[in-house]
Amino acid sequence: MGSPIIELAGVDKTFESRAGATEALRAISLAVDAGEFVAVIGPSGCGKSSLLRIVGDLVEPSAGAVRVKGKSARQARLDRDYGIVFQTPVLYEWRTVRENVQLPLELAGRPRVEREQRPRTLLRLVGLEEFAGHYPWQLSGGMQQRVSIARALALNPSILLMDEPFGALDEMTRERLNQELLQVCTETAATVLFVTHSIAEAVFLSTRIVVMSPRPGHIDRVVAVDLPHPRVDKTRALPRFFELVTTVRQSLREDPGLASGHVRPGESG
């Protein structure tokens, strides 16, 4: 497999505030290989979003090392190796759909031809060609999120960071977008780090699932997802799909977060 594209070693994160220090992450070590789709799942407050932000150099770790493509996370960000999708689409209301997708190309100072061609290609990829001239408010939540995915792909990033991108959508839309996302990822060959709180979504999408527990956030277990590719509607009906869902669910249930702060045996996984 070669060297991992994302590598975290002993990462801690403590947030300082007036109320005191909160330990958000403790001893996170994780390696993600190129082309992997890694889902990070856990209850709210387990630091999964902080983990994603540390990888994307939006938050600095308090301790530990983050290497991305063999360089620092900061350098990777400056090299524009990331595409980010948040839970809300974060589209600029004063820009049309096309102009929103264009934004990263403008910021990177790409030539005019590319700035005009690329959004067209990307909007076709997410099935929103005919909405290029619309403003964000004219689109449904699911469509807006597709625009934000298209924008994340604009610079052809090697890493996609997705923070519960479909969390605010209804189940039907979410399942459809899951499938679309996989198609998009196959075409772009990006490595994906995907934060979610939906077990089914994590199993359906990923090659590995990182299960986290809170107080402080740490990795409980890593579940390899050995479902066949391509993942289609029928995948959700496979016995193996249910087994994996159950495995992940149990890992989350076993979590002693409500009990004391004791470290459980068999931590690494």
Place this chain on the structure above:
Amino acid sequence: MGRVREYAPAAVLVMGLLLWEGIVFAFSIEFYLLPAPHVIVQSLSETYPVLVEAGLYTFTEAVLGFVLGCGGGILAAMAASRSPAFAAVVLPYAVASASVPIIALAPLAIVWFGVEQGSKIAIVVLMTFFPTFVSTLRGLSSVTPQSLELMRSYAATEQQIFLKVRLPHSVPMMFTALRACATLAMIGAVVSEFFGGPVKSLGVYIKSTASLFQTRQAWSAILVACALGLLFYFAVVLIERLAMPWHFERSED
């Protein structure tokens, strides 16, 4: 339905004028107390060359004061937004200035800037600067953390963040202030003139005709002031629509 809504305001105006006309005649009110609308219009047609000159004189003060005050407010807000610490210190004072009756400075402005247009422009500048400053600064600094994270993830420079996020984000709030300031500017200019100014200004014309019980002349000048105020306001609204196409397509379909 749409038709009714379109014409309703005009109908209300016509009805109001008829009511005014009716009341004046029904109670035989003397014209020096309250002239009937047709008398005002008649007076307007007789004196309009004087009124147009006075109107332009006052309107110039309002527009110049508006441009300097609002322009200065926007620029100051841009500068202040660069330093959140500085902005936090000045913002409370700028907000508090809204409750200061700046027009009370009009007599002093005459001492400082002379009895001609300068003093009136100064008052309008003061009246329009702070509201524009406050609204624009709020607009520039109320960008969501996620918008900033997004820009950061693309390694955007501070200048890019300012031009592509903060500035466009502030435009709606900026125009809320500009619309209010268009009205304020006209009020400021006319009322400042009450404290002294050349005869060829609307404020002095209103004041002197009213004190001579030339009520119909005073009213026709007030009418001109209203018309100019509306013109100013709608000019700003028009610019707003051109500046924010994304905002207005909404109501059009």
